[in-house]
Amino acid sequence: MLLKKLAALFMVAALPSWSPVARATDVFRLEGIGAVSRSMGGTAVAYDVGPGGxxxxxxxxxxxxxxxxxxxxxxxxxTDISVENRRTGEVADSDVHNNNRGPYLAPTAAFTQRLGDLVMGIGAFAQGGLGTEYGRHSFLSRGTGGANTGLENSSRLLVLDIPLAASYRMTDALTVGASLDVMWQGLNLDLLLGADQAGSLISTGRATGTLVPALGAIPGLQGAHFSLTKNQPIGSGVDAWGYAGRLGMLYQLSPATRLGASYTFKSQMDDMEGDATLTAVSGVAGQIGLPGEIRIKDFRMPAKLDIGLSQRVTPQWTIAMDISRVFWKDVMKDIKVGFDADAGGNLDVVLPQNYRDQTIVALGTSYTLSREWTVRAGLRLATQALRDDTLFAVVPATPTKHLSFGFSYTTSPRGRIDFAYSHALLEKMSNSSTPNTSEPIRVKHSQNNATLNYIFAF
Structure with missing residues (x-):
């Protein structure tokens, strides 16, 4: 409990102007922490990327x-996200319909201290998230039968990581490190499921509870809508605290060659809990709202294995490569939802996801032009973790290819500005399968990410 209170205080102190979440690009993860890593394709395992490492x-x-x-x-x-109804040709664009979502600003703060061969560090970082905003009047807000419900479809996931890290130089060649991370995650979600989607969930045993017969008895049922959203810069409809950690090592193979490896453990999180409203949409009785409490169960960030190599080609030129394996399959088989109505009754829903484990190859290069200027560029390629037949319009975490560049400018012997720009190339995925979509859809997703850091060394 003390650790949670300290983490909350650090978050408030370090991130006073937090705006809605940055959309991650390695599924729910950002493709590199800090401007140095981001500009070099996210490489960070065997190269000095600053406190973000x-x-x-x-x-x-x-x-x-x-x-x-x-x-x-x-x-x-x-971001640039759109969902096309492949049957009618209609397009729903994710855009700024209110102050709940993007463009997204994610501040970062960190501090490191050297004590001989030991270096300690603490930071507050946006590890990742996602966000969509389709509004209330697109085809995604139509129930079975074609009536417009006026109900919103949107999402916002924020994952905050507060690591306490240590690095120790054991020999001239070998360095080891570890971190213990306090984590917080919050979710806003508005989701309309058509009657056909609800029927698919019930028939496959993915929707159970005492409210199932009650929903089935509603005349002219056209859909069911979950709303668990706080329309605030930080507030989330449901949230939870937890922890994770990682181990790392660095080995100097030669004066110019460095090998690194790290392993990030799967996060251990409480269930995300909060207030919600379940609205049954009827063509006969209209909309019937049931307020209650909701839980998103067992929602965790995955374990990850990283191996990296950096090579100083000349005194000015360095190249780096990382290979990562992210174990999404272990944490994103299903999205599990539990709802308890204030008036009595419960509903448990298991939405299929079946993510694949993801392999990522990152390449980066850095060249020092002068004492003041260093330029960088990178490429990042990943396998697709999502599956077409379980794609959700409100969870389009699809980009897999990134190009990046950036620079550092030394402003003084102690100060440096780092900048990075990363572009996620357009990715397309389609789904025509219930229960995760009612209409056949094609999602298109690309995005731009700019990162600006200031490092003060003393």
Missing amino acids: MLTNPSTLSLSQSDRQVLLGFDVVS
């Missing part, structure tokens, strides 16, 4: 030449 390989903290570092910065993410 504690979220990938904490042993890289020992690569800093300074006794202390302070990192302040932010990400700005702008």
Whole structure:
């Protein structure tokens, strides 16, 4: 409990201007923490990326030449997401319909301290999330039968990571590191399921509880809508605290070659809980709202294995490569929802996801032009974790290909500005299968991410 209170205080102090979540691009994860890593395709396992390295390989903290570092910065993410109804040709665009979602600003803060061969660090980082805003009047808001319900379809997931990290140089060649992370995650969700989707869930045993017969008895049932949203910059309809951690190592193979490896453990999270409204949509009786409490069960971030290599080709030029395996299959088989109505009755829904494990290859390069200027570029390629037949319009975490570039400008012997721009290339996926869609849909998703950091070393 004390750890949670300290984490909450640090979040409030470090992120006073938090705006809605940045959409992640390795499913729910950002494709690199900090501007140095982001500009080099997300590489961070065997290369000095600054304090942000504690979220990938904490042993890289020992690569800093300074006794202390302070990192302040932010990400700005702008997305282009649309969903096409392949039967009618209608298009629903994810856009800014209210102040609940993007463009997205995610501030970052971190501090490191060297104590001889030991380096300690603490930070507050947006690890990832997602967000969509389709409004109330697209085809996604129509119930079975074609009537417009005026009910919203939207999402916002925010994952905040607050690591306490340490790196220790054991020999001239070998450095080891570890972190213990306090984590918070919050979810806003508005989701309309058509009567055919609800029927599919019931017939396959994925919707159970005492409210199932009551929903089935409603005359002219056209759909069911879940709303668990707080229309606030930080507030989430449901949220939870938990923890995770990682281990890392760094080995100097030669004066110019460095090998790194790290393992991030699967997060251990409480169920996300909060208030919600379940609205039954009837062509005869209209809309029947049931307020209650809702739980999103066993929603966790996956374990991840990273291996990286960096090579200094010349005193000015360095290249880096990371290979990562992200174990999504273990944590995203289903989205489990439990609802208890205030007036009595319960409903348990299991939405299929069946994510695949993901392999990511990241390539980056850095070149020092002068004492003040360093330029960087990168490429990031990943396998697709989502499956077509379980794709949700409100969970389009589909991009797999990224191009990036950036620079550092040294403003003084102690200060440096880092900038990165990353572009997620357009990705297309389609789904025509219940229960996750009623209409056959094609989702198109691309996005731009700009990252600006200031590092003060002393």
